[in-house]
Amino acid sequence: MEIRRFRQGDEEETARVVAETLRRSNSGDYSPEYIEQTIQTHSAQALLENAKQGHFCVICEGERIVGCGGIAPYWGSETESILLTIFVLPEYQGRGLGRRLIETLEEDEYFLRAERVEIPASITACQFYQKLGYTYKNGVTVPDGEGCIRLEKWPKRKVKEG
Numbered sequence: 001m002e003i004r005r006f007r008q009g010d011e012e013e014t015a016r017v018v019a020e021t022l023r024r025s026n027s028g029d030y031s032p033e034y035i036e037q038t039i040q041t042h043s044a045q046a047l048l049e050n051a052k053q054g055h056f057c058v059i060c061e062g063e064r065i066v067g068c069g070g071i072a073p074y075w076g077s078e079t080e081s082i083l084l085t086i087f088v089l090p091e092y093q094g095r096g097l098g099r100r101l102i103e104t105l106e107e108d109e110y111f112l113r114a115e116r117v118e119i120p121a122s123i124t125a126c127q128f129y130q131k132l133g134y135t136y137k138n139g140v141t142v143p144d145g146e147g148c149i150r151l152e153k154w155p156k157r158k159v160k161e162g
Contacts, residue, residue, distance in 0.1 A: 001097060003104050006056035006068065011044035013065045014058060018042040021087040029123040034147055042085065050085065055108050059088065059097050066092045071105045074118055081110040083119040102132050106155075114155055120148035 006014065019039045026035060047068075050056065054072025058065045067088035074080035083105060088098045111117055121129050123143060129151050137150035144150065 001066075001100075002060045003057050003101060004060060006047075006051045006058050006070070008048065010058055010065060011048045011051075014047050014068050015042060015044040017065055017068055017089055018047075018085065018087050021089055024090045025093070026122055026124045030147065038147075047085070054081075054084070054110060055105075056085070057101065057104060059092075059101055061092075067097055067101060069101045069105060071108050071110045071117075073110060074114075074116075078113065079115045081114040081117045083117060086119070086125070098128060099132065102129075111155060116152055116154050118150055118152045120144075120146065121151050122147075123149060126151065 019042070022030075022035045022038055022042075030038075047056075050072075051070065054070050056070035057068065059067035069086035070084045071081055072084060074082040083102070086098070086101065088101070105111060118137065119129060119134060121134075126149055132153075134151035134153045137152045141149065
């Protein structure tokens, strides 16, 4: 398995990965209508445009894209970043690929410069992100108006000695 930067030409296959993962992995937590709306916002064209805003990666098995994810400045901030579009095909979940992808993104300059990193997580993925050190933003454990639960990590927060 290889994690590499997303490039033009990856958008159609990556959009299929997102759609398939949403339909299969998230169907227990979200309505079919919500899933189809989310698929529309992650179209090939939308992924291509979003990839220009930050650093977007794909996970490949040979030539096949089996996962994706990115990191970008949070609303243009120099001190906050956001993880976006983290998906791994269901048949590849549980193999450590999602963890490797997050670790790769956590080595990115947008993560390293950030005081805070947010991820708009699906209900389905919250436990996964918590295992990687992300916590509920402001203690809120229910989905927001977009259907996401906001988690965050404070990479540069110093532990107070006492």
